[in-house]
Amino acid sequence: MTTTLAGGRAARRQTMRRIRPRRSPAVPLLLAVWAGALGVLGLWWHNTPSIADDNSRILNAGRITGLLAGYLMALVVLQMARVPALERRVGSDRVARWHAMSGRYTLCLVFAHIVLIMWGYALQAGRSLGDIVQQTVDSINQLPDMGKAAVGAGLFVLIGLTSIGGVRRRLPYDTWYHVHLLTYAAVFLTFWHQITTGNDFAVEPMAKTFWYGLYGAVTALVIWYRAITPVRLNLRHRMRVEAVIEETPGIVSVLIGGRKLHRMGAEAGQFFRWRFLAPGMRFSSHPYSLSAAPRPDMLRITVKAIGDHSARLRELTPGTRVWAEGPYGALTASRRSRGKVLLVAGGAGITPMRALFETLPGASGDLTLLYRANTTQDLALWDELAAIAKQRGARLMYAVNSPEGERPDISADTLQRKIPDIDRHDVFLCGPPGFAQTVFEALRGAGVPARRIHHESFEM
Amino acid sequence: MRKSHPLRRIVLATAATVSGVVLLLSLKPASDPASASAAAPQQPAAGQEAPQGGAQAAGATVTGDVAQTQYGAVQVRLTVSNGKITKAEAVQAPEGGTSDQKTALAVPRLNQEAVAAQSARIDAVSGATYTSNGYKQSLQSALDQVRAAADASSAPASSAPAASRTLTGKVAQTQYGAVQVRLTVSNGKITKAEAVQAPEGGTSAQKTALAVPRLNQEAVAAQSARIDAVSGATYTSNGYKQSLQSALDQAGG
Numbered sequence: 001m002t003t004t005l006a007g008g009r010a011a012r013r014q015t016m017r018r019i020r021p022r023r024s025p026a027v028p029l030l031l032a033v034w035a036g037a038l039g040v041l042g043l044w045w046h047n048t049p050s051i052a053d054d055n056s057r058i059l060n061a062g063r064i065t066g067l068l069a070g071y072l073m074a075l076v077v078l079q080m081a082r083v084p085a086l087e088r089r090v091g092s093d094r095v096a097r098w099h100a101m102s103g104r105y106t107l108c109l110v111f112a113h114i115v116l117i118m119w120g121y122a123l124q125a126g127r128s129l130g131d132i133v134q135q136t137v138d139s140i141n142q143l144p145d146m147g148k149a150a151v152g153a154g155l156f157v158l159i160g161l162t163s164i165g166g167v168r169r170r171l172p173y174d175t176w177y178h179v180h181l182l183t184y185a186a187v188f189l190t191f192w193h194q195i196t197t198g199n200d201f202a203v204e205p206m207a208k209t210f211w212y213g214l215y216g217a218v219t220a221l222v223i224w225y226r227a228i229t230p231v232r233l234n235l236r237h238r239m240r241v242e243a244v245i246e247e248t249p250g251i252v253s254v255l256i257g258g259r260k261l262h263r264m265g266a267e268a269g270q271f272f273r274w275r276f277l278a279p280g281m282r283f284s285s286h287p288y289s290l291s292a293a294p295r296p297d298m299l300r301i302t303v304k305a306i307g308d309h310s311a312r313l314r315e316l317t318p319g320t321r322v323w324a325e326g327p328y329g330a331l332t333a334s335r336r337s338r339g340k341v342l343l344v345a346g347g348a349g350i351t352p353m354r355a356l357f358e359t360l361p362g363a364s365g366d367l368t369l370l371y372r373a374n375t376t377q378d379l380a381l382w383d384e385l386a387a388i389a390k391q392r393g394a395r396l397m398y399a400v401n402s403p404e405g406e407r408p409d410i411s412a413d414t415l416q417r418k419i420p421d422i423d424r425h426d427v428f429l430c431g432p433p434g435f436a437q438t439v440f441e442a443l444r445g446a447g448v449p450a451r452r453i454h455h456e457s458f459e460m
Numbered sequence: 461m462r463k464s465h466p467l468r469r470i471v472l473a474t475a476a477t478v479s480g481v482v483l484l485l486s487l488k489p490a491s492d493p494a495s496a497s498a499a500a501p502q503q504p505a506a507g508q509e510a511p512q513g514g515a516q517a518a519g520a521t522v523t524g525d526v527a528q529t530q531y532g533a534v535q536v537r538l539t540v541s542n543g544k545i546t547k548a549e550a551v552q553a554p555e556g557g558t559s560d561q562k563t564a565l566a567v568p569r570l571n572q573e574a575v576a577a578q579s580a581r582i583d584a585v586s587g588a589t590y591t592s593n594g595y596k597q598s599l600q601s602a603l604d605q606v607r608a609a610a611d612a613s614s615a616p617a618s619s620a621p622a623a624s625r626t627l628t629g630k631v632a633q634t635q636y637g638a639v640q641v642r643l644t645v646s647n648g649k650i651t652k653a654e655a656v657q658a659p660e661g662g663t664s665a666q667k668t669a670l671a672v673p674r675l676n677q678e679a680v681a682a683q684s685a686r687i688d689a690v691s692g693a694t695y696t697s698n699g700y701k702q703s704l705q706s707a708l709d710q711a712g713g
Binding site: 041044045048050051052053055056057059060061064065101105108109120124125126143144196197199205208 | 469473474477481484485488489490528530531532555559633635636637638657659660661663664
């Protein structure tokens with residue numbers, strides 16, 4: 001298409017016609033979540049006629065935290081159900097951050113709920129706070145479904161501990177991930193005591209129906225999008241490794257062939273979670289961006305060998321079967337709102353930028369790619385980028401360290417000098433966290449509004 | 461991609477949650493306004509159902525107060541003909557999981573017992589203690605209404621409303637919660653005693669269900685605050701006696 005579009009006003013108009021920025025559904029979703037939380041609190045309010053003393057205050061605080069925890073627990077699981085609306089419209093990175101944040105908060109509510117309720121029961125039974133352990137044991141023995149709930153709570157402790165920042169960094173990713181999968185068991189085990197011992201669900205059949213509906217819907221979404229959808233995708237497309245190419249020292253491209261790959265609906269800028277069915281690799285899946293626009297018979301990922309997994313990619317043999325889940329990610333052309341676009345890539349962050357550079361609609365002079373790497377040898381895919389730039393009439397710039405190892409100056413001033421109308425651009429940004437932060441601040445300084453800086457970050 | 465401040469976020473989330481919960485708890489009244497105001501008009505309503513005993517012959521229904529148990533609410537409805545309970549049924553009973561099972565097991569038996577005993581002195585169904593106690597509590601409140609209606613209709617129609625008045629004692633605080641007694645006095649006699657407030661929740665609910673109906677009966681029987689404490693519910697009994705005495709002081713004064 002780019003060959004037919006050569007500058008001029010008609011071409012610009014044609015480009016703009018294709019730009020239909022889609023608003024992220026994040027705000028309405030968050031409003032719905034808050035409304036649900038208010039509804040849950042309303043349920044408690046409605047079923048609690050009065051609070052006479054400290055003992056009932058403690059018990060009711062326990063009920064409130066328990067109800068909120070039960071509600072949020074369903075949403076925390078939902079955030080990881082890989083629902084396309086969340087993954088592709090809100091963005092996988094943002095949803096993952098929501099998940100981490102709300103997950104921690106929910107676990108805190110769960111533990112507050114346990115302590116408050118057991119404390120309240122202990123006081124009610126005329127025991128002191130010191131007997132809270134004995135009270136807990138009694139309650140587990142006497143109340144329905146509390147045994148299950150106790151096992152679930154134990155799992156939550158384990159999941160919480162392995163997700164504490166310091167612990168998680170020291171654990172191998174796979175260990176952490178498999179412990180994290182126990183969340184499903186924990187949620188299942190703790191669900192039943194909510195229904196059988198929860199006063200609000202016993203009194204209000206409507207509330208009980210709603211609770212079953214909430215958990216039922218989340219279960220259905222998880223099964224559909226985490227199990228059935230990937231199976232269908234992989235049965236249909238049957239992907240295999242075609243070739244492995246070393247781009248620069250430490251950066252490899254993997255070409256993946258399959259059937260009717262264009263039917264997967266992947267867009268430039270998106271990623272898949274890849275699992276290579278080779279010895280030692282089949283038990284973990286990793287997210288890698290497409291480094292070229294998807295073709296009907298071929299997908300390409302380009303990966304920097306930093307971890308165990310990415311280093312092994314180099315040894316993949318053609319014909320190895322590939323299990324992919326996706327496409328995910330919201331860093332696509334639909335985020336764009338302006339005619340002019342600046343793409344900024346840092347190191348391995350070039351992969352989605354490379355695909356966008358190739359496919360973003362634009363007239364000659366609309367696209368600019370700024371590529372940051374340590375040395376010119378580290379500029380992976382440079383030849384391809386230069387060819388695309390030439391063909392499309394796009395600008396291609398790079399910034400590398402000086403021979404003395406000095407970092408290039410990427411500041412508001414230099415950006416403005418290089419691209420005088422930078423404040424009228426949409427900016428797509430991908431790179432390591434520190435780099436992304438620096439560039440983000442420089443862009444803001446150069447007058448680019450935050451809503452037009454599109455960025456994906458998988459840091460928690 | 462604003463700078464994240466994890467510590468600030470944690471402090472904010474904790475402060476918001478704690479203050480939200482405390483605010484919600486503090487907004488709730490200490491005594492139940494619904495039950496206090498609902499209980500008062502219930503009496504004349506029960507009376508209206510049975511003008512001069514005419515409707516009672518045809519079988520009037522009286523619904524007891526809702527009793528909260530650990531597993532849910534219990535509420536009993538009685539059908540009364542000629543001052544006799546001809547039918548007892550549970551309008552509300554705990555539901556869900558094992559509660560369904562227990563309700564199915566216990567409620568029919570409790571209904572039979574209530575009709576057979578013509579009072580709230582019925583045995584608890586073993587394995588469904590909480591439900592049984594809730595049932596007895598609601599049954600007692602329904603019986604109280606039946607008796608009040610009977611008293612009202614047996615008294616001369618013109619003097620009945622004027623002669624009977626209710627007196628509410630002071631709130632007595634006990635270790636497990638507040639106790640407050642309300643008396644209905646007709647012609648200088650206590651015709652009815654009831655607890656407007658009593659300890660709730662968990663084992664307290666059990667004890668309240670056990671003790672309050674008995675204390676109510678004792679108060680009517682003794683026509684004074686010199687009543688025996690119910691064993692196993694000493695605190696509630698003492699609170700009850702205290703509040704009862706303050707109500708009696710009002711009656712005497």
